[in-house]
Amino acid sequence: MAKVKTMPFTGGLSGRLAGVVFVEQPSATVMRPRVIPRNPNTPAQDLWRSAMRHAGQAFRMLDGAQYAAWQEYAFAQAEPGQRAVPVVQTFMRLGAKAWQTQVALGLEPLISMWPPENVFGGDSVDVSLSATASGVVFTAASANAEGIVTELLLQPLPNLFAATFATRYRSKAFVEFSAGQSVEIAARPGCYACAVRFVRVSTGEQTALLPLGTIRV
Numbered sequence: 172m173a174k175v176k177t178m179p180f181t182g183g184l185s186g187r188l189a190g191v192v193f194v195e196q197p198s199a200t201v202m203r204p205r206v207i208p209r210n211p212n213t214p215a216q217d218l219w220r221s222a223m224r225h226a227g228q229a230f231r232m233l234d235g236a237q238y239a240a241w242q243e244y245a246f247a248q249a250e251p252g253q254r255a256v257p258v259v260q261t262f263m264r265l266g267a268k269a270w271q272t273q274v275a276l277g278l279e280p281l282i283s284m285w286p287p288e289n290v291f292g293g294d295s296v297d298v299s300l301s302a303t304a305s306g307v308v309f310t311a312a313s314a315n316a317e318g319i320v321t322e323l324l325l326q327p328l329p330n331l332f333a334a335t336f337a338t339r340y341r342s343k344a345f346v347e348f349s350a351g352q353s354v355e356i357a358a359r360p361g362c363y364a365c366a367v368r369f370v371r372v373s374t375g376e377q378t379a380l381l382p383l384g385t386i387r388v
Contacts, residue, residue: 294316322367324367
């Protein structure tokens with residue numbers, strides 16, 4: 172079946188009507204399908220938006236000494252020959268992650284107004300994968316170090332061999348693993364790329380994504 176994407180009119184129509192939009196062009200008025208951006212309000216997305224909002228509020232409350240400390244921290248994070256990330260982005264990245272992690276763990280959220288004092292090296296927890304009829308199971312061989320949690324992430328795939336993209340992983344849980352503990356993340360039947368990263372709860376510092384492979388539920 173053919174689909175008409177545009178349709179010219181000779182009248183002076185403009186605006187929206189039902190599922191179409193009328194756009195004035197020099198030669199005619201064109202009718203196009205109205206596309207509504209996808210913006211699902213999942214609990215995880217709502218939590219992240221809240222985290223960003225609170226981090227922005229905290230940033231606006233920094234005093235001169237705190238801002239200078241964050242500026243020095245941002246410069247210290249830059250690779251040789253590269254420009255430092257702006258102070259606001261540096262603060263927001265850590266502040267929002269700390270808020271997100273703490274709320275997900277059921278803690279009273281607190282964003283630090285000062286930058287981290289020590290370099291975060293992550294954790295050494297080995298995590299393996301398995302699948303059930305209802306989800307993906309993450310199993311830790313050892314416990315997380317004190318103050319560090321493991322973030323579990325999934326990325327839906329059309330098949331087991333499809334390409335994966337770092338930006339398409341979605342956070343599903345933050346877990347303070349004990350040795351041998353397993354956590355199941357509910358998932359619909361299908362294929363998923365799985366990854367973890369380690370987060371310092373108090374500061375929001377995090378490691379890069381650590382892909383674990385793909386699995387079929």
